[in-house]
Amino acid sequence: MLAQVLLSGGEPLHLEKLRDAIHQSITGSARRPLAPRDPNVPRGPSVLGKRKADSMGAPSVSGASGISCSSLGATATSGSAAHRKQEVLEELAPLSVEQQSIADRVVAGHSVFFTGCAGTGKSLLLKHILRALPQATTYVTASTGLAASVLGGTTLNAFAGIGRASDLESMTKMASRPDAAQRWRRATTLIIDEISMVDATLFEHLEAVARHVRRSKAPFGGIQLVLTGDFHQLPPVAKGAAAMAARRFAFESECWASCVSSCMQLKKVFRQADRDFIDILARMRSGACTSQDLRELEAGCSRSLDLSDGILPTMLFTHCEDVEAVNAQRLAELPGDSVRFAAQDTGRTEALQACQSKASLELKAGAQVMLTRNVAPGRGLVNGARGIVQRFCGTSIRLPVVLFANGLETTVGKERWTIRSGTAVVATRTQVPLALGWALSVHKSQGMTLDRVEVNLAKAFEAGMAYVALSRARSLKGLRISGIINARSLRADPKVLAFYATLGSRR
Numbered sequence: 001m002l003a004q005v006l007l008s009g010g011e012p013l014h015l016e017k018l019r020d021a022i023h024q025s026i027t028g029s030a031r032r033p034l035a036p037r038d039p040n041v042p043r044g045p046s047v048l049g050k051r052k053a054d055s056m057g058a059p060s061v062s063g064a065s066g067i068s069c070s071s072l073g074a075t076a077t078s079g080s081a082a083h084r085k086q087e088v089l090e091e092l093a094p095l096s097v098e099q100q101s102i103a104d105r106v107v108a109g110h111s112v113f114f115t116g117c118a119g120t121g122k123s124l125l126l127k128h129i130l131r132a133l134p135q136a137t138t139y140v141t142a143s144t145g146l147a148a149s150v151l152g153g154t155t156l157n158a159f160a161g162i163g164r165a166s167d168l169e170s171m172t173k174m175a176s177r178p179d180a181a182q183r184w185r186r187a188t189t190l191i192i193d194e195i196s197m198v199d200a201t202l203f204e205h206l207e208a209v210a211r212h213v214r215r216s217k218a219p220f221g222g223i224q225l226v227l228t229g230d231f232h233q234l235p236p237v238a239k240g241a242a243a244m245a246a247r248r249f250a251f252e253s254e255c256w257a258s259c260v261s262s263c264m265q266l267k268k269v270f271r272q273a274d275r276d277f278i279d280i281l282a283r284m285r286s287g288a289c290t291s292q293d294l295r296e297l298e299a300g301c302s303r304s305l306d307l308s309d310g311i312l313p314t315m316l317f318t319h320c321e322d323v324e325a326v327n328a329q330r331l332a333e334l335p336g337d338s339v340r341f342a343a344q345d346t347g348r349t350e351a352l353q354a355c356q357s358k359a360s361l362e363l364k365a366g367a368q369v370m371l372t373r374n375v376a377p378g379r380g381l382v383n384g385a386r387g388i389v390q391r392f393c394g395t396s397i398r399l400p401v402v403l404f405a406n407g408l409e410t411t412v413g414k415e416r417w418t419i420r421s422g423t424a425v426v427a428t429r430t431q432v433p434l435a436l437g438w439a440l441s442v443h444k445s446q447g448m449t450l451d452r453v454e455v456n457l458a459k460a461f462e463a464g465m466a467y468v469a470l471s472r473a474r475s476l477k478g479l480r481i482s483g484i485i486n487a488r489s490l491r492a493d494p495k496v497l498a499f500y501a502t503l504g505s506r507r
């Protein structure tokens, strides 16, 4: 008999103990199917595939490395009226052979940069890796708050404790404060997602800070690095011509070669199945998009999408003001009163900048929304799932009832986001896990998979922007391009091309 037990409402370590006790009383064995590995035990061959298989039938607690998903009541309207509290361990597709070989390298303790074009499963692989590394000493970060919050981590700057410091001296001073220094000293592994947006100077400074704080001469103070991203996607943010000219990619930093022992590439694209679309995207990524490709895309994708189910496509814009204007305008156009949801926050406010949910969320019946976290993967309620607010239920606590694209109508209860630094909880936010979903910025869309998307690239300004935006679409059928594509965004950076040309020969 297969039984799944969902536990929540306590500290992860307590939940793990409870899980182990249940497991032992059922099976008579003290086996710990999902427990993080003891950091003191030498790293051996990966058991990631086994862990995944185990996780489907085993008692579950929150995912490793700071992913904490306390669902405070997302209940299907058709189900029990009882207010259910449950802990969701995201269901992950099993790894492919090439993904597994990268996971093995990480688990064996190597400092790895793994890359691949959009949709090759870098994020999925990272989630598997997180489940295999010791939670207490693995720090999960990303260059942007949004990408970090998807993984339950913090921004790289927040981990480092460097605030807004930009010179090495100030960074070292700030990182030497007790709480930041403790993180630096405790870390055995530092994960950095969306590495393409980390500037080389910051990377060099952090490497020096790590050696200083850890009093170690080893590269990055002896911390294992797991870096991932695609340098053909968005580059480090730089405002103004001078900053643009000075910016360097992380792989251009002086310490890259000494800090990264393996550079590995994923080749198989999972997001799209259409070979022609995959090929056009691949040419776009490398700056080799032909005028025929463009004509085909612009002509084939200029028609309206099938909206018979009433769900509009997500609109992607290159500028935030266009995004906010569209969302606000669409909300204002809806009849009826809006309901405002104010988040309940604890801990360090600045750490919540990394949180995907807003401090204040305004909704109306009829509003197009998107889930901002995995609420119930088994029922298709995953981060990015689209739907429409039908009404609000409840009297003392009002909650939105959403009809999702998969046909499920659900009351969306509040969720708690926990921002961790290692095992320490630095902040929490309790909020309805929804965002207005009519429009998004291309920067925010990086990392997403979208079933139905309308892209406006008329004002695209960065190399890689068109590629990031268009590669969010799962298929050409679900893609509309409004207006022309600005040719500036179709360039591939020559430094990135040269870097990738060297990757094939290295491991």
Ligand SMILES: Nc1ncnc2c1ncn2[C@@H]1O[C@H](COP(=O)(O)OP(=O)(O)OP(=O)(O)O)[C@@H](O)[C@H]1O
Pocket (backbone or CB within 6 Å): 093, 094, 095, 096, 099, 116, 117, 118, 119, 120, 121, 122, 123, 124, 125, 230, 270, 271, 446, 447, 448, 449, 471
């Ligand atoms: N081994 C796999 N088996 C089945 N599906 C997979 C596998 N790996 C990834 N996918 C699916 O492919 C889609 C894209 O994966 P993911 O978002 O991890 O790619 P990515 O490389 O991080 O993309 P991007 O660079 O655009 O952020 C997701 O829907 C994911 O679940």
